[in-house]
Amino acid sequence: MPELVEARMTTTPPQARPEASGRAPVISARDLSLTYETADGPVHALSHIDLDIRPGEFVSLIGPSGCGKTTLLRVIADLETATGGEITVNGVSPHDARLKRSYGYVFQAPALYPWRTIARNVALPLEIMGFSKAEREERVGRNLDLVNLKGFERKFPWQLSGGMQQRASIARALSFDPDLLLMDEPFGALDEIVRDKLNEQLLRLWDVTGKTVVFVTHSIPEAVFLSTRIVVMSPRPGRIHDIIPCDFPRDRTLEIRETQGFIDIANRVRHGLREGHSYVD
């Protein structure tokens, strides 16, 4: 897997890899709430969220539709402003963190610009952030390779399948090498096989680079396989139901899915989800 070797060269060397403890949290939420005022009355999308995410963690948010997973990610990204409580990203407000370009965001939909080719879509953040042309080309090539889209540089988005478009959007978020990745169901539209493959690649990338990942998913096995911690959320109002530690070795492989430890954690997550659902009126 040559692309991983390259990834190693351009990011934090493994010996300097941050450990999951003893460092200031990347994300710290205290009593965080967000209420949307709608025509039909207030919607409590987030309510009393307390969460610390430390450098190098891989945290999955899992929960039924409408429980506020996207909203929480958007608050971290300063795309939405909390109506109560406090939150810091890299020790500063989400607004300041956004201005420092601290995170890469993968949306639930690919959100590629239809008038740009795949290569130019991946280059978009690099253009905005003022990377040189040579640097842009090198990064576009490397990241398209990483998501298995080599050869599609000059295609327009409509010429790619939905899954390929989503992979292009992942390459775009990785292209400027942010330390924090916010991913909203990035693999929701992919088939099982490609999903497994990308899960392994994402895990390897995370292991090698020491990035912090906040990852939204609906899939229990995906959450258990990828995460160091799983945040189970429940709806109305959107809140944290349970936080389940998930300490498999960082260089885990897909085989761990057959182990008893994996199955136990998956069961705990499933149990938590079911309990969360029982609150629903």
Next chain:
Amino acid sequence: MSTEAASLPRAAAPPRPGVWAGLWEGHALPVVVVSLLIVALWYVGAVAMNADLQRSAFENAGQKTWTTAELVAGTLAQERPRLPAPHQVAEELWKTVVDTAPTSKRSLVYHAGITLSATVLGFLFGSVLGILLAVLIVHVRSLERSLMPWIVASQTIPIVALAPMIVIILNQLDVTGVVPKAAIAAYLSFFPVTVGMVKGLRSPDPLQLDLMRTYSASRLQTFLALRVPSSVPFLFASLKVGVAAALVGTVVAELTQSADGGFGARLLAGSYYGQTVQIWAALFAAALCACLLIAVVAFADRIVLRRMGYTR
């Protein structure tokens, strides 16, 4: 790692039918049928409208009786008919376009040149003005409420009333020649461009805008990398309307500023001397020029949109 690129089957291009066969199957048949119907109706109308003129012509010439065939033939060959027959207009067009030197004042090519130069100049000015206004309106909230009512009001004033005033005022300021006519053309063509561009610059969806926000892109960067490319299809749609409006504006201005020539001057001279055939020929020539201008814009539209990956 990139086996997928190589092994993914590319959709084979469907076999292309011959250009003419395609045209015939696609659009040509209905177009021909409708055109023939219009020509036929036109002939019926010409006979009906010119019949009593023809009867009095026979009477004045001392002819007491005439056959229907004579009457019909007569209605289609008058020198100053109420409604000229299609072949009379075609003959006049042939005479004034092909048989007359383009430098002559009797040539429609000569007049087309005058009208087109003012139209194109006015269209360019109007489009630039329209785009600038749209950019201002999209970026300065308060301008939408303060500017837009005036822009809309400007288009509610009948141009036939406004054009002579503008031309006369400009003439008194020693602005003559192509500029007053181009000003009227610009006056009519900026409006659709402004409306279309405001819509186009606002067309990015929230997700596309959020993406720019995550990069903490500046307003200028968002404008250049997102709003401008999103607006291009809207721009071309409104340019097509704008270029036709510019031609109308020029012709109306030429009615006032008729000494310089142009289709408007031909229309005026034709109605002054009762030369209906000349009026209709000028009308047709003007319509053909409008079609030509729209075709040029449509061609640019296709090229640009294809290069931007909008068309499949």
